[in-house]
Amino acid sequence: MTTTTDTAVTAEAGRDFIRDIVQADLDSGKHKTVVTRFPPEPNGYLHIGHAKSIGLNFGIAREFGGRCNLRFDDTNPTKEEQEYIDSIQADVRWLGYDWGDNLFYASDYFGRLYEWAEGLIKAGLAYVDDQTQEEIRLSRGTLTEPGKNSPFRDRSVEENLDLFRRMKAGEFPNGARVLRAKIDMAAGNINLRDPVLYRILHAHHPRTGDTWKIYPSYDYAHGQSDAIEGVTHSICTLEFEDHRPLYEWLLDKLPVPSQPRQYEFARLNLTYTLLSKRVLTRLVQEGHVSGWNDPRMPTIAGLKRRGVPPAAVREFTKRIGIAKANSIVDVGMLEFCIREELNRTAQRRMAVLRPLKVVIENYPEGQVEELEAINHPDDPSAGTRKIAFGRELYIEQDDFMENPPKKFFRLSPGNEVRLRYAYFIKCREVIKNDAGEIVELRCTYDPETKGGNAPDGRKVKATMHWLPAAQSLKAEIRLYNQLFANPSPNAADFTADLNPNSLEVLTDARIEPAIAESNSAEPMQFERQGYFVRDADSTPDKLVFNRTIGLRDTFAKEVAKG
Numbered sequence: 001m002t003t004t005t006d007t008a009v010t011a012e013a014g015r016d017f018i019r020d021i022v023q024a025d026l027d028s029g030k031h032k033t034v035v036t037r038f039p040p041e042p043n044g045y046l047h048i049g050h051a052k053s054i055g056l057n058f059g060i061a062r063e064f065g066g067r068c069n070l071r072f073d074d075t076n077p078t079k080e081e082q083e084y085i086d087s088i089q090a091d092v093r094w095l096g097y098d099w100g101d102n103l104f105y106a107s108d109y110f111g112r113l114y115e116w117a118e119g120l121i122k123a124g125l126a127y128v129d130d131q132t133q134e135e136i137r138l139s140r141g142t143l144t145e146p147g148k149n150s151p152f153r154d155r156s157v158e159e160n161l162d163l164f165r166r167m168k169a170g171e172f173p174n175g176a177r178v179l180r181a182k183i184d185m186a187a188g189n190i191n192l193r194d195p196v197l198y199r200i201l202h203a204h205h206p207r208t209g210d211t212w213k214i215y216p217s218y219d220y221a222h223g224q225s226d227a228i229e230g231v232t233h234s235i236c237t238l239e240f241e242d243h244r245p246l247y248e249w250l251l252d253k254l255p256v257p258s259q260p261r262q263y264e265f266a267r268l269n270l271t272y273t274l275l276s277k278r279v280l281t282r283l284v285q286e287g288h289v290s291g292w293n294d295p296r297m298p299t300i301a302g303l304k305r306r307g308v309p310p311a312a313v314r315e316f317t318k319r320i321g322i323a324k325a326n327s328i329v330d331v332g333m334l335e336f337c338i339r340e341e342l343n344r345t346a347q348r349r350m351a352v353l354r355p356l357k358v359v360i361e362n363y364p365e366g367q368v369e370e371l372e373a374i375n376h377p378d379d380p381s382a383g384t385r386k387i388a389f390g391r392e393l394y395i396e397q398d399d400f401m402e403n404p405p406k407k408f409f410r411l412s413p414g415n416e417v418r419l420r421y422a423y424f425i426k427c428r429e430v431i432k433n434d435a436g437e438i439v440e441l442r443c444t445y446d447p448e449t450k451g452g453n454a455p456d457g458r459k460v461k462a463t464m465h466w467l468p469a470a471q472s473l474k475a476e477i478r479l480y481n482q483l484f485a486n487p488s489p490n491a492a493d494f495t496a497d498l499n500p501n502s503l504e505v506l507t508d509a510r511i512e513p514a515i516a517e518s519n520s521a522e523p524m525q526f527e528r529q530g531y532f533v534r535d536a537d538s539t540p541d542k543l544v545f546n547r548t549i550g551l552r553d554t555f556a557k558e559v560a561k562g
């Protein structure tokens, strides 16, 4: 619930200019309780930029003991769908926020908004314009030139009312007329040059069905919805700063029940990422990704499927803070938060992504022993598990080089290494196929080194993960890289910036049985490889894993010391 005051959250939450304003308004008694809202348009899935806004709006409500409404800004039925309404609710919940009973729709207010629009007409503050969209655009003027009054601007109240009612009754086709506020075509702020309040749209609405043939504009619906809900602080992104005078003009002229204030903050931009819903929609529709929840997508659904924990997203949105100037955040910051969280929480397992067969020649045929592996190095309560060791094993192809350069400390002919939790081994012979590719290594092990230490104190420079051939399972592993190869992809023409190597599928990977048995929703660390989570594409016959994120190679460095 957002109605509780959680002091722990308050103490840890960063301060910013919006929280300072809220605090001041509560201190001065201007407001007894803070009311915010998160107002998505249900025309796509939520993305990480929305998470910033959600964290801010729901976070403020939680920290100051107020409430945050989830309000769908469903004023454009041609682009809006129930699927998006459902996904948005699921994603806000997944992020850890709860709107309680405060779920609203702008469409709930269509009746009142309409009445108020008639009121504006009666007060001589709105008129029906018959100009085309293009004519309206052309007569709007520019930053340096005033606009031109519409030839329909001085219609009588009666004529305006009659036309507006007939617009509502569906007598005119789409685009034939609009209702405009009568403000000032010479205003310095273009948003005040007689903005459109209503347009004709013969479209089926997910909630109001075919009741309405006219729909309110964003500017007309938004502030009034805020006022109806008693929102105290209406927080939006900077591009709405220039709309604030219109927001205030409407609140001033209409008989609204409360007077919200609008505040703007900088939207989130991320390197290697595009956060425009228009682009994300195209990525899905044109098949560049498998769907809104493709793990390469910056959507909440994509992050979730990739195995990103919600706590990492919350931490990220807290760390980037709230500012008044636009900037671009390095995607490495998000990755850092994901690694921090997963390093703390994810259990360790072993998986071999690109297997190379190893035969331990001096290990008795048919013998199997159980070795003990720890589940989390920093959390003894996570316990241990058993891993089978036998004569035939798999190691990572990368961990062997036939002709190694000087600094290569992993397995090579004659060089001794440690198999994690097991023994020291040495490579005696390399077996190749007809194409000259290495297909098998013949190795020996030192039975005295059980558990990974030599009684004579001799050291090795590398510790490698491995799996038993017979007791491991085959799996598909999907490795993801940035969707865009360009750190600042071109939103207008993004296809040239797509990374052709954003997905790599490994179909012959091996995993330990404990991975298959683990709770499927929990990401795990595959030692030395990164963090992985089971994908919903898994079947009983074929397990599929997504790489959430790779490791910084600290383990490799540590073990290089021996």
Ligand code: ATP
Binding pocket: 038, 039, 040, 041, 042, 048, 049, 050, 052, 053, 235, 236, 237, 266, 267, 268, 269, 275, 276, 277, 278
């Ligand atoms: P787009 O521009 O991609 O279509 P939008 O802003 O129109 O996104 P909405 O559904 O209207 O999408 O957004 C809901 C809320 O989320 C708005 O208050 C908006 O300001 C905020 N928001 C959207 N994108 C970002 C972002 N990148 N960073 C922070 N807040 C954002």
Ligand code: MG
Binding pocket: 041
């Ligand atoms: Mg919007």
